[in-house]
Amino acid sequence: MSFVKLKAARETKQSYVIQNTVQTSLESSAVPSEVDQKQATITEKIYKSIPEYLEIRTSSTAGRGLWAKRACGAGQVILAVKPHAAALSNEQLDSHCSQCFGRGTSPGLKRCTKCHAVYYCNSTCQNLDWSLHKHECIALQRIAASGDTSIPSDAIRCLGRIMWKRQKNGPTGDWTREIDQLQSHNQDLKPSAYELHTHLAISLVRYLGFSSPSETASFGLASGADLANFVSRFVTNTFTITDPSLTPLGASVSPPVAIINHSCDPNAVVVFPRARDAAQEPLMQVVSLREIAPDEEILTAYVDTTLPRELRQRDLIDTYLFSCACPLCASPPDVDPRESVWCPKGCGGMCPTPTEGLLSRCAKCKAVLQKTDEVLDAMRVGQQALDKATALQLSDPAKARQLTTNLLPILTSAGLTPSSHPRLALTRLHTVLLIAALPVPPTQAPLDEAVVAAANANAGLGGVLPFGHPVRALAVAELGKLLAVDEPSPAPGPETDGERAQARGRYPPSGAMRLRLALETLVQARAELHVGFGAVNEGGMVGRTVREDIVRLERELGVWKKGIGEALRDAREAGTISR
Known part of the structure; x- marks a missing residue:
């Protein structure tokens, strides 16, 4: 499987998080326990890449997190680190450098002459990656020699790179200790997650060339339980590496960034903007979205925050095993734009999207929304169209475009606002499909249609x-x-008033x-x-x-x-x- 769409995962004992499996107090402890203080001292000594103006704090109820010790302005790079390990997705292997993740073309990129699977910008990138790729190269050649033409996924290759680096750094090195400090949810997994974790563990053992999990002892994993916890840490703390336009490129792990907790109304984001020095890439940067005051916690979002509360909570529970209790979730506005319908009287106000058996009123003029069934039907077919168009986006873009073209007018007619779900998601996908279908050179009508769709998405x-x-x-x-x-073919200039x-x-x-x-x-x-x-x-x-x-x-x-x-x-x- 590919991990390029897996969102960044962090610790789950958080100030804005309610655990599914742990009963937490409603009040934070003012003074951390001796165990917490000892843990904080250990983590402070390990994470050397965290700058002095940031601080790891922990308590019995909030867990670990990252706080600002001084004010940070909007657009400030709070933290910049290279991932501990990263691997390109299979779809990107022949179009991007496996060291710096820079984009190239097959004729321009240099392919490894032994495994024929990975590419590099030049000999500099190849030499920088050789300490890990020399192991990866042997593994890929072994798989090819067995007659298997498929390349292991980015998840397996990233796990392999972590294992080889563990072996190099030893079980007590800071690098390995940072990996081992990542939260594991192996004991709390739902039955539906067992298959994924088991598949990853078995695939990793085969990729490393072992006949049984016990052979992982040389990598500091003495038992099958250790291997299971290792896989769980990876799944829960994986970041998707993206290009500067947020297109997914592959999977990565970064323990210092994984400390940052979640909020659906974050004050920071994790991006890969691409610095001018390719030798520093891929560089993961945490950037502040607004001013952050001293002693304020740094928070990022693990899920798509354009989604309604129910869908955000579902994604967080399914992937990260917690429910969010951030202000946006605990005290949502009377009308959340993500779940809104225009006032039926046209006053300019909004109504909450209706639910079965409950009346919805305009927050501005209090008019009652009468067409509940029409709105609910439109939302249902809109979600179905979104799911189908997303699945067809790459395999049959024309069919996907037809779906978005046909369904958006229905959602608009039902009164869903531009920010509401699924109208916003469908509009964004519609825009992508229209731009991809623009002729070269573009003609006026398709170009204007793409402009209108992009404006609606904005x-x-x-x-x-x-x-x-x-x-x-x-x-x-x-x-x-x-x-x-x-x-x-621009329109002629107007002549009269x-x-x-x-x-x-x-x-x-x-x-x-x-x-x-x-x-x-x-x-x-x-x-x-x-x-x-x-x-x-x-x-x-x-x-x-x-x-x-x-x-x-x-x-x-x-x-x-x-x-x-x-x-x-x-x-x-x-x-x-x-x-």
Whole structure:
């Protein structure tokens, strides 16, 4: 199986978490116990990569977490570390470097001449990875020699890399101790999870070339129980490595980042913005989404926070074995945009999405939502369409696009707001499918359709994600880039007052108005990217490309505004053309 979609996992005894298997007190202990203090001392000595302005704290009720000792501004990189181990997903092996995770092309990347499975940017990346790949290479060759043409998943290969590194560092080394400090839920697993854990353990033993689990003793795992706990730590604490546009690339483990606890309303995010030095990659960075005060806990989200509370809780329980009690879950707003319907009287207010047998009223004018069955039916078929379109996204994108095209008008007609589920999720998928289907060069109608879909997705994300959230920032950048595409057949300029008024109300606009809107959107995107991917990173790789787009658009608008003559004069003054 692939782990590229597995969300980041952390400790489950948390200040915003209610355990399923442990009865916790409603009040935190003001003074940690002697055991807790001893544990805190041990962890402080191990995690050398955590900077001095952050502190690991623990208590009998909150468990471990990471706190800020001084104020952090929005867009500040709080923590930057390389994962302890990482592996590309099978789908990315021939398109990305297995050392730095940088994107390339098969002719440009250099393939390992022995296992023929992994690729590198150059000899530098290959040499940097050799201490681990020399073991991996033998394992992959052994599998190929057995007649098995399939390459083990990123999960198995990442587990193998951890094992080889354990062996190199020894059982008492700080690296190994950090891995062993990760939370294991092996004793609390649901029956449905046994199959996955058993499959991973058996597959790992075979990948390492052993005939039984007992042979793992040389890696510091003396028994089958040790191996089971090792696998459980991996599953619960795996991060998905992504590219700068948040496309999943593979699986990784980072104990220092795994200490950070969960909230559905986080103050920080985990990203891989790509630094300018490839030797540092893949670099995992924790970036603050807003100002964080001294003695405030650093919190990230383990699940998609655009989902309604019930779905978030289900995902957290199924994957991480806890229920969330953060403020957004414990004291949700009267009307959560994720679960909302427009007022039936059109006052501009919102109603909570209805449930069977309960009336839903507009929070603004108190009007009663009468069409409960229509809304519930629309949500049901919308979720079915979302699940099916997601499954077909890669295998049959045309069919998936047909589903999203047909179902979105039904959800809109039922009154679901842009931020509500499943309308928002379906809109985001619809946008991706439309962009992927754009002809080259683009024609006007498909391009405008993609722009409208991207604008709708932005409206929905803006209602549930804070300014600077990476998902929201990338969506704004995507909309700006679509608006900046040269129009194949722009509408003629308006000549009368009536035509100009009509042009002002048209979306997307055309000509200079479209360019100005693209520029404004990209300027906003750059500001948000600087928050979500770090100001010191210039908003990451995407932020740097957006800056280039802004410069280009400013020049284009200069031509529209000043005329050809003045543009030529400016170019001469700048020295870009001869006099």
